Amino acid sequence: MLISPSTLRSFTEDIFKAIGCSHEHAVLAADVLLKSDLRGIDSHGVARLSGYVRLWEKKRINPTPNIQIVHETPTTATIDGDAGLGLVVAPYAMEVAIKKAELYGSGWVSVRNSNHFGIAGYHGLMAVEKAMIGFAMTNASPLVAPTFSSERLLGTNPMCYAFPAGKYPPVIVDLATSAAANGKLEIAQRLGKQVPEGWIQDKEGNYTTDPHALKTGGSLLPLGSDRDHGSHKGFGLSATVDILSAVLSGANYGPWVPPFVAFLDPPNDPVGAGIGHFLGAMRVDGFRPIDEFKNHLDNWIERFKSSATVDADQKVIIPGEPELEAEADRMANGIPLVDSVVEDLNQLAERFGINKLPRV
Structure with a gap:
């Protein structure tokens, strides 16, 4: 439809x-x-x-919500979202980061006491619209097991890096640090399909293609799926998001992050307030003239787009390109x-x- x-x-x-x-x-x-x-x-x-x-x-x-800054320096701030929609709290925080960047070259904002903030790319693009480089990440309810574990301790913990280009659309790197986002499982459930092997494991730690496995004690896997394929790197990226979003801000982290689904209650021993985000904006002209940067990013895009491919019918896809086409x-x-x-x-x-x- x-x-x-x-x-x-x-x-x-x-x-x-x-x-x-x-x-x-x-x-x-x-x-x-x-x-x-x-x-x-x-x-x-x-x-x-x-x-x-x-x-x-x-x-x-x-x-x-009464969204407010609770700690601040010229280039940094911590914001309490007062349990508001992350869809509202995170843009507020990015606006603060952008204003600081306009004055001092960069701005960095951690957020506590928030909720699910949608796609990280939305917030990163806010900085791009100001000819800045944008950063956005958030922790999430624990669905992912660290490498070698069967226990759900981390969220899908997405991160976004957004770069303004010149004659081409911006380069937007927006990804979950798990093998797949939980939303991909929800889509498979709605369509009655299985998921690829390497996305999730059952409660005993065995690969499964059942998209409902999380409901029976299973867990998502880190980006890389297993140690042989680099899951320790996905675990490290996810840990970085969790620490910057929550340990830094005073939000809940790891297994204490409240679940998005309403039928599950938050842990009764919270270590912080709500969900955490981390957002940043950085002026390109703090490093080189913006036009020079954009021209060279255009050149970067053109070189990668023209690269030789394994299959003549394929092409290198620049991060953010499929989303722009959609x-x-x-x-x-x-x-x-x-x-x-x-x-x-x-x-x-x-x-x-x-x-x-x-x-x-």
């Missing part, structure tokens, strides 16, 4: 307003989710909307939603008394 972006945006805004968000926050939160769907990252778009509503029902999301297609033709997601969203519409989603 295809839904026009404008229709889906209005629908999403109405749901956020229905749970008590201000108009400004509803528009921003909807924009983050829509950017995910437009860029083809279906696991983090409106399919997550009912999850935010369920967390609000559990009083784990504050729709009217956005162009979906803006023109609509956003595809599977029937189970449409049904879920229309149940929300019935509950809050708003119009159901029509077909394009």
Whole structure:
């Protein structure tokens, strides 16, 4: 089923307003989710909307947060999100980072007491729009086992690096530090498909292709899947995200991070407040003139795009390119939603008394 972006945006805004968000926050939160769907990252778009509503029902999301800086230097800050939507808290934090970068060359902000913040790329792109290099990462509920472990201690812990180019679109490196994002499992569940071997293990530590394995004690694997294929590197990247996002900010880390699903209660022995993020903005002209950088990044892109490939029908894909292509297609033709997601969203519409989603 295809839904026009404008229709889906209005629908999403109405749901956020229905749970008590201000108009400004509803528009921003909807924009983050829509950017995910437009860029083809279906696991983090409106399919997550009912999850935010369920967390609000559990009083784990504050729709009217008092977001504030609790510690600050000229180039750094720590922000308390007051249990607000991460979709709102993280952009606020990136704005702080950008303002500091405008004054001092770079800005770095850690966040505590927040929630799921959507795709990391959204926040990184905010810096790119100011001709800066953007950084965004967040920890997440524990679904990933470290190398050699069968215990879920880390989240999928995504990180994003965003670089402004000249005549080409920005280079956006946005990835989970696990072998696959949990949203990929959710997509497989909705479609009734198995997942590739190397994504998850069962509770005994054996590979499985069952996308429901997490519900029976299994765990996602780090990027690299096993030690022979570099899972210790994925573990190291995930640890970096967890430490910068939470140990630095005062959020929960490791196994204490509260789950996104509302039917699971947060740990009763928290070590911090909510979920943590880490965002940064860095002025390119602190290193070299911005035009020079953009020209050379364009040259970098062209060289990699023209490189010899193993298969003549293939080409090197620049990070961020598939998402840009998806956005162009979906803006023109609509956003595809599977029937189970449409049904879920229309149940929300019935509950809050708003119009159901029509077909394009």
